[in-house]
Amino acid sequence: MRMVDLIATKRDGGELPTADIKAMVEGFTNGDVPDYQMSAMSMAIFYQGMSDREIADLTMAMVESGDVIDLSRIHGKKVDKHSTGGVGDKISLIVAPLVASIGIPVAKMSGRGLGHTGGTIDKLEAFPGFDVELSEEAFVNQVNDIKMAIIGQTGNLTPADKKLYALRDVTATVNSIPLIASSIMSKKIAAGADSIVLDVKTGSGAFMKSFEDAKALATEMVSIGKSVNRKTIAVITDMDQPLGNEIGNANEVKEAIEVLQGKDVRDLKVIALTIASHMAVLGEFYPTFDEAYADLETRLANGAALDVFKKFIAAQGGDASLVDDMSKALETKYQKDFVASKAGYVSEIIADEVGVAAMILGAGRATKTDVIDHAASVTLLKKVGDRVEVGDVIATLRSNKETLDQAIEKMDHAYHISETKPEARPLVHAVID
Numbered sequence: 001m002r003m004v005d006l007i008a009t010k011r012d013g014g015e016l017p018t019a020d021i022k023a024m025v026e027g028f029t030n031g032d033v034p035d036y037q038m039s040a041m042s043m044a045i046f047y048q049g050m051s052d053r054e055i056a057d058l059t060m061a062m063v064e065s066g067d068v069i070d071l072s073r074i075h076g077k078k079v080d081k082h083s084t085g086g087v088g089d090k091i092s093l094i095v096a097p098l099v100a101s102i103g104i105p106v107a108k109m110s111g112r113g114l115g116h117t118g119g120t121i122d123k124l125e126a127f128p129g130f131d132v133e134l135s136e137e138a139f140v141n142q143v144n145d146i147k148m149a150i151i152g153q154t155g156n157l158t159p160a161d162k163k164l165y166a167l168r169d170v171t172a173t174v175n176s177i178p179l180i181a182s183s184i185m186s187k188k189i190a191a192g193a194d195s196i197v198l199d200v201k202t203g204s205g206a207f208m209k210s211f212e213d214a215k216a217l218a219t220e221m222v223s224i225g226k227s228v229n230r231k232t233i234a235v236i237t238d239m240d241q242p243l244g245n246e247i248g249n250a251n252e253v254k255e256a257i258e259v260l261q262g263k264d265v266r267d268l269k270v271i272a273l274t275i276a277s278h279m280a281v282l283g284e285f286y287p288t289f290d291e292a293y294a295d296l297e298t299r300l301a302n303g304a305a306l307d308v309f310k311k312f313i314a315a316q317g318g319d320a321s322l323v324d325d326m327s328k329a330l331e332t333k334y335q336k337d338f339v340a341s342k343a344g345y346v347s348e349i350i351a352d353e354v355g356v357a358a359m360i361l362g363a364g365r366a367t368k369t370d371v372i373d374h375a376a377s378v379t380l381l382k383k384v385g386d387r388v389e390v391g392d393v394i395a396t397l398r399s400n401k402e403t404l405d406q407a408i409e410k411m412d413h414a415y416h417i418s419e420t421k422p423e424a425r426p427l428v429h430a431v432i433d
């Protein structure tokens, strides 16, 4: 293989053979293929795309570039979930204990947040003492014991993806469906689950702003999963405004706990039940989605999953007493309300802007090395469709930094008020299987 010939083939719209994709990824991982050639290849893929076969080959080459987690010692069908990310997305914190409560093992690896979207691992670290770095043995034992564990990504999982993603980030080639699909699916496949449910977000706060792009990404990821014998379903869900009412780390955990206690936070509840029901069907616990949804809804209402959540926090060394009362974890030095300066209906909340406001307060990282303040938060009291009068509190912002005014400015950009009530968007746009 001469890398320059492969770049030329892709530049001119040709297909790369399986063996060459494998050799290219191996060479890139061990340093034989330099960054400048891989950058040129990424740009050629960006413009020319890839066939389903090439995308599956690229995915598997990235899986094989590092460790593959062996979950075979975990009893039962392992079902994983992945979200393409958004603002206020605490769905994993609800879905994992809910699915585990019926006995389906959830052995999950999650990421940290960068920028304005949070990561599940950051949220869990709101519990003092919570350990995200279990050994493989402790991870497997915990899942067999209490049916769930969530840890950070291990050091040598898909190193090719790690290197390629960093390169894409600085060469304007992140936004390519073949590259995103293979990046996400390589990590999911290497993490070892038998089946995967993908929560692909669409709307102003999502990576894929338009439904068409979200559908194309979802379709590609489902196709990759199937080509490597992982049962895979994608649910396209709404991220046109933040999910739920809480944005931040400790307060997102608090809101997830409230849903696990039976509180009906509509968008969170519907999306969590939809994802959990697909997981439970793939895990072969229920024969149909409708049966799964009805039963899991009852389990949410009666608090059955909360017990699993508490055991999970305690098993990983976290202070589980906070599950009964999160107030200690939410205290901040400063607090300020964002109030309505005009009357009308909330017609739009640009989720990204709310995410940036939370980041300014300390809830997110602008750079990888930034330290998160788990108590920094935005609580939304008004969502799209709600009526507001002049002076009504729209949101409450909390921080330990003196950045509240800067964050309020972002909230002002985020909220649009109009005279007419907007039409509600669906929470679940489509299911791709």
Ligand code: URA
Pocket: 165, 174, 179, 180, 181, 183, 184
């Ligand atoms: N998330 C990933 O893991 N990879 C991408 O390429 C984009 C988003």
